[in-house]
Amino acid sequence: MASPSIQWYPGHIARAETQLRHQLDRVDLVLEVCDARILLASRHPCLGRWVGNKSRVLVVNRRDMVPSVARSCWHRWLQQQGEAPIWCDGRRGGGSKALLQAAVEAGAALNARRQRRGLRPRPVRALMLGFPNVGKSALINRLVGRRAVASERRAGVTRSLQWVRMGGQVDLLDAPGILPPRLQDQQVALLLAICDDIGQAAYDHEPVAQALLQRLAHLTAPHVEEPLGRLLAGRYGITVDPQVPHRWLQAAAHGHTGGCTARMAQRLLEDFRKGHLGAIALQVPQQSPQG
Ligand SMILES: Nc1nc2c(ncn2[C@@H]2O[C@H](COP(=O)(O)OP(=O)(O)OP(=O)(O)O)[C@@H](O)[C@H]2O)c(=O)[nH]1
């Protein structure tokens, strides 16, 4: 039987999308935040159209969660596409200086234009835009140096738009994570589920954990620093081939969750999301721009 389609478009996202369309006119700079583990899958297909010719900076967050070699590959690839990404770690603050610098530069250009028109300088208005749970609010908290907005380990924490002032030079707009109303590409939907970038109510954990296992079994550099076969066997104490994921889950459940494969599936996904399986890039650049 075919797996049910994974879809997630809760009411707060639909409302936020409408509000954003109104706010975009007031914004000078868009900081487009994506997830380094699934760099292409976590970029909104409509963002370019929304942003138009406003200044935009690509922020690749969760840089600590992918191997440095994957980062280098992506960086070269993105530069070839004409992008100058800023790599950040919203949890520990890496990349915040570069992010602030980008905002300050946009502010300087804005105020030079305003001055030419006889207007008083004002703070640059920067919008954090991206999929849910990619770390937008964490980055804002890092930039302002305090817990100004809620940031938690699940999708859909920010429910409405919120301005945060940053020392007179920069005003930051935190927004709920935005997704397309329909996830057409189910491979992308699976990656979003694996990385916890969509609400957990949208899918069953078991097929998603099985999809993760199958991917993990095949990964080599630059996705991972070294193949994961030994790590999986050592961490969970089983020798079943993860390429036969339902058998792997059964064996692991036997040892760890009293035979409950649903709980084992959750556990494996949590371990991946918390970084317990090491730095893993689920997408890396291919020759074509499809990752
Ligand atoms: N390891 C790691 N964790 C991060 C990073 N950035 C954010 N996080 C964590 O990811 C979780 C989600 O962060 P949020 O800031 O709430 O994400 P968000 O994009 O605002 O999510 P929504 O408001 O739901 O759209 C939090 O637990 C953060 O601590 C990062 O660069 N690395």
Ligand SMILES: [Mg+2]
């Ligand atoms: Mg948020």
